[in-house]
Amino acid sequence: MPGRIQSIERAAAILRLLSGRSRRLGVAELAGELGLPKGTVHGILRTLQFVGFVEQDRESGKYQLGAALLHMGSSYLDGNELRTRALNWADALATQSGESVRIGTLHENQVLIVHHVFRPDDSRQALEVGSLVPAHATALGKALLASHRYLAAELLGGDGLMSYTPATVTDIYRLRRELDDISEHGWASEVGELYRDMASIAAPITDRRRVTVGAIGITGPIERLCEAARPRPELIGYVTTSARSVSRELGALPW
């Protein structure tokens, strides 16, 4: 029975729609989006509500994600080996570099942030764990794509690369060449490609089978991360050695 269970797939599709930008959606909207009868969608929603995956706004009648998902998300983090193994190294990298640190994995052609350490001294920052950032405009994403070329091909084959700033790389061939460089040198960077005045540096993390399972990197204002529009060598060093340390902790053979 190599088939999937229809109702569960549909339920997941509903949850995915609800986790999209729209936050709150009504039965009719969902039904329209999925091409299903209202009644069917309602039945699924009732069940999802019963198990706490969605909640209904008493006033508008619309549905939104439920609290149970928050707890499950955090449980996922507890069981995530990449994150637990990387915790200490991420802290160390933040201290060394003086910048905020992020660890991410590829998820649906984007980068899912699984860990985030704030800048040591800094003012309040928003925690980004759980958020998705574009792969082609972040150092984390590039580091990951460089080791997953088949996935990169899929992404690049899609409907064009979104541009976030004038510096965003949207040319497929140029990005491909950049990925080649990254594979060769073992680190990736991005300067003003996602936010105009921000830059980032990242390196891939590999597991015991030498497959890339994530990436670790730092983010900060261009003037702190770069010198003459190029990432500062000492920061690159911090990032790559951190990545190697985490890889080793995950069982990768020492380099």
Added chain:
Amino acid sequence: MPGRIQSIERAAAILRLLSGRSRRLGVAELAGELGLPKGTVHGILRTLQFVGFVEQDRESGKYQLGAALLHMGSSYLDGNELRTRALNWADALATQSGESVRIGTLHENQVLIVHHVFRPDDSRQALEVGSLVPAHATALGKALLASHRYLAAELLGGDGLMSYTPATVTDIYRLRRELDDISEHGWASEVGELYRDMASIAAPITDRRRVTVGAIGITGPIERLCEAARPRPELIGYVTTSARSVSRELGALPW
């Protein structure tokens, strides 16, 4: 059709088991736990894997929660009105009190932490957003239970209250009396009842219909939060006014 969809309920039950302490579970274990045939469980797991809700460990064959849940959990936070409205007030309370701040809601007889601000100055702390803490041994939980007596009754009717330290209140009648006091005064506290040398103070947050939708509170070492084994009055003041501010922001009538 006031019925729920069986397969979705079962899928949710599987996810709940996987988010329990055990992290990784095999098909047989899950089947045993749920009293279902292995084949059935396997079909559900295959679907959940396809939609990214679970992942399978290549080596052991066991299943664990998937990355999609992390993103959904964080999407839940974005749409959570209580949290978004409380963000600034929580920061302010942390600054005022000098202690770490938590905001929680009741979820399955426990307190789900939906926001967490670290101590202003402090060393690294673990982010607790998404975790569940016991209701009867935390100030947050008591503040919530005091306004949901029917739920409190259910909790108290269960199989006894877990004891975490010698100070944990496990006597139902004593707790009930404490909840009465809390309702009357509008704030709750706990001294060494969850962790031996920690204390917490919390107050309920109400929405426009005057129903309690959450609670906000501070946590810290007893010697900082208390004076002569009683919560310091000025801290109580900070907490209660913060709670009122958030309530007002949620549309509650001004007091």
Added chain:
DNA sequence: GGAAACGGTTCGACAATGTCAAACATCGTT
């Protein structure tokens, strides 16, 4: 002020759907 349009919800008949138990494959262990 009425009526139409839109929201979420319920209903019952139908058959497609998911379930089940047993057999299979693949490990590691005895």
Added chain:
DNA sequence: AACGATGTTTGACATTGTCGAACCGTTTCC
């Protein structure tokens, strides 16, 4: 080499979820 433990596949069965129309309550707009 046989066992026992995994996770996995299979096919027959009837339970189960689906569907579309009808329902009820709000809001909107003549």
